[in-house]
Amino acid sequence: MKNNTIISNLLGDENNKRLSSYIASPVLVKNDYVEDADIILLDTTYSGKDFEQIMHKSGPRVLLISHHEFEKVLFDYLCKYHLNHVIGQESLVLDREFQMHLNYKLTNTWPTIPSMLYPDSEIAEITIRDSKLIDESLDCLFNRVIIGPFFDSPIGYLRVLGNELLMNAFFSSQYNNKSRSEKIVLDCDIELSLGVDENFLVLSVKDPFGTLSRNQLIKSLERGFREKTPVHKSGGAGLGLYMTLLSTNQIIINVKPNHYTEIICVIDRSKRIKTFKGRTTSFNLYEGV
Numbered sequence: 001m002k003n004n005t006i007i008s009n010l011l012g013d014e015n016n017k018r019l020s021s022y023i024a025s026p027v028l029v030k031n032d033y034v035e036d037a038d039i040i041l042l043d044t045t046y047s048g049k050d051f052e053q054i055m056h057k058s059g060p061r062v063l064l065i066s067h068h069e070f071e072k073v074l075f076d077y078l079c080k081y082h083l084n085h086v087i088g089q090e091s092l093v094l095d096r097e098f099q100m101h102l103n104y105k106l107t108n109t110w111p112t113i114p115s116m117l118y119p120d121s122e123i124a125e126i127t128i129r130d131s132k133l134i135d136e137s138l139d140c141l142f143n144r145v146i147i148g149p150f151f152d153s154p155i156g157y158l159r160v161l162g163n164e165l166l167m168n169a170f171f172s173s174q175y176n177n178k179s180r181s182e183k184i185v186l187d188c189d190i191e192l193s194l195g196v197d198e199n200f201l202v203l204s205v206k207d208p209f210g211t212l213s214r215n216q217l218i219k220s221l222e223r224g225f226r227e228k229t230p231v232h233k234s235g236g237a238g239l240g241l242y243m244t245l246l247s248t249n250q251i252i253i254n255v256k257p258n259h260y261t262e263i264i265c266v267i268d269r270s271k272r273i274k275t276f277k278g279r280t281t282s283f284n285l286y287e288g289v
Contacts, residue, residue: 004038088280121197127189164240165205206262
């Protein structure tokens with residue numbers, strides 16, 4: 001485990017307080033802003049004149065805590081800067097979201113379902129090769145995990161997430177010239193996992209292709225928010241990533257080019273649908289992991 005430099009003096013008082021136990025950790029060094037710091041904590045209330053400079057020079061190192069809806073985050077920050085890490089201000093577990101990112105920096109290990117959940121949490125895993133078995137596979141997965149007291153029918157959101165992510169995974173293969181209505185049978189597995197603990201409901205889809213790039217991801221989200229209609233062409237992934245963002249509280253994308261892409265979606269445990277819908281989706285992209 002290495003020491004890291006974390007810049008925290010750009011945060012507002014509220015978020016500084018919420019993360020104070022991590023910022024004060026003895027394995028971390030807190031300095032004034034330097035562009036090559038390991039983590040630069042920044043929130044969207046920061047009004048310093050050097051905001052543009054920080055984002056242009058240090059975008060991939062910035063962890064932005066956003067007070068805005070995701071559409072504004074996308075167009076004002078993700079499209080404009082090479083920013084890969086955003087946490088929604090309304091997160092009920094801001095400390096755990098930060099800990100996930102900190103663990104990556106300290107140990108160079110990317111987030112996984114087991115690392116995001118408490119030890120001994122229930123996790124179910126299955127694999128799929130046939131695109132016509134998506135619904136059946138999702139039913140099988142959901143029947144293996146006790147969901148517990150969430151808002152009414154989180155299964156509906158999980159089904160949207162599972163369908164969209166699995167279709168995207170199939171179209172990341174060599175069969176991406178087919179229409180979405182055609183059957184695709186792979187000679188390798190797409191991994192589908194679901195886990196739950198007292199804070200999170202977590203769904204993961206992992207393909208063995210690794211073809212998703214940041215540019216492709218941001219363009220897909222940008223088009224989704226602008227048009228809100230599917231692209232009707234062979235191999236089009238529709239509104240998959242856009243619909244995914246609308247149906248989750250956190251999205252984590254792990255990409256090792258030409259090896260795999262894993263997309264992890266997290267629904268915060270809440271008994272009120274208003275709480276679920278009212279929080280800005282957190283976005284984390286880890287490339288080359």
